[in-house]
Amino acid sequence: MTPVTYTVLRGRIKKRRFDPAYFFYGDNQFLIDELVQTITSAIVTPEFVSFDRSILHGDEITAEGILNAVETPPMASAKRVVVLSGVHKLSEKMRGILLDYLERPAPTTLLIVTAPKVKTNKGFYRKLTLRTTPVRLSNLNERDAVVWIRERVSSLGWSIDSEGARMLYNSIGSDQSYLANEIDKLTICAGEKTKITAGDVAAVAGKSRANSIFDLTDAIGRLDCHQSIALVNNLLAWGQRPSHILALILRHLLILLSLKCLKKRNASQAEMCRRFNLMPYYLGGYLRQSAMFTETVLRKRIRLIQLTEARLKSSHSAKTFELESLIYEMCMEDMNQHDQG
The missing domain is CATH 1.20.272.10 (Zinc Finger, Delta Prime; domain 3)
Incomplete structure (x- = not known):
């Protein structure tokens, strides 16, 4: 399956269109973690996160552990979310078990498997992309980064126009972790203001812009x-x-x-x-x-x-x-x- 872009996936999440299994991979761990949290928040009832979400690790999981996690129905949520991180660390036996499960995934479970940047044109990863919705996550380009900045600011209760978001991107760069830190600074400095302007960005990100x-x-x-x-x-x-x-x-x-x-x-x-x-x-x-x-x-x-x-x-x-x-x-x-x- 052709990888889905970050922007397309965000649009589907907003419309609450979820697939049975996702494969998040790439060198942007910040976006991977953010998408896992976004999907979890959209599906799992907040009070039941400890019951209806499981986080597994590829270098620790057993066959019994992964099958129990994906086959257990949710207690009080729309679906159970199972996150298997570090899929590149799975043994050959565990890779086979995972691929077998993905042939007929449980209808009450949404599975997310993650890995760093890997080649998906052959072997295990090719099979994985064919049985999941693959999403390759690297640094966002300017257009997508501006959208991301505006959405993140909005989620915190403020607003920022395209000019201010683009100025922030040009000042800080494409690394979401640094952008998130600067956004936090902007919201603190904004005080009672509800709208962040390009002038606010210039004032707060001035030192960062020295490295532009x-x-x-x-x-x-x-x-x-x-x-x-x-x-x-x-x-x-x-x-x-x-x-x-x-x-x-x-x-x-x-x-x-x-x-x-x-x-x-x-x-x-x-x-x-x-x-x-x-x-x-x-x-x-x-x-x-x-x-x-x-x-x-x-x-x-x-x-x-x-x-x-x-x-x-x-x-x-x-x-x-x-x-x-x-x-x-x-x-x-x-x-x-x-x-x-």
Whole structure:
């Protein structure tokens, strides 16, 4: 079965459309845990969680234990929820028992099995995806992250518009655990206010924004190689993947290049914001950076990023080293041009 996306699954949960069994896998443990909790809250009566929900672990469970859990009817809930985490740690015997059960799952049980990032195109995991609803969970893209931010803020009793949510994403990145922490800070600082604005985000996430991709490109433009590499390492420490950092730098440079073209034909700032889905809050900084570089320099940097992307796809390539080498090469290229000038 083709994996269901996070957004599609959330929509089904809201409509209370549940399948007999799910397979959550991927490197975003925060989303896996959140979805398990969301489904549990939607199905299990709160006062009977200790009776109608079972949490099992792949490296500890026995055949008797898993069969008792999935075949026991709920006491006072719509269904019994059984969570089997670490399915990748199951023995061959236990994998067979699980697959046999999934041929005819109990109608009174909803089973969720979880694993880290695994290959699902063959063997046990392929069979598992065919007998469950598979959901691959990695870091959300910007569009889905903005939706997630707004829903999480709403669940806490506040509201935030798309501009504020997008600003938070651009400030913090795609790691849900960091975003959740910042949302908690925002709700505390909001006090009696019920709506969180972009201004609130700018005030609370200001320190976080110092580590943003915008400041990284700004440091490169100042030929500050040391600061640029420090910012790259900060982004990596915050959970940003090297490929994601490269994609953000590339998008940023493409915007700078396009803004130079729009400036030549006297496009309005409103058109610039609309063209690139930019917030007015950020446009001034983009225009300032765009004026710092010639078209030739921007095109050369874009080419350097594309070459680095190709090297990162090699499993033999040291990701951090490639990023640091890219930053160094960009800075040295500008220094050489300044010297020649």
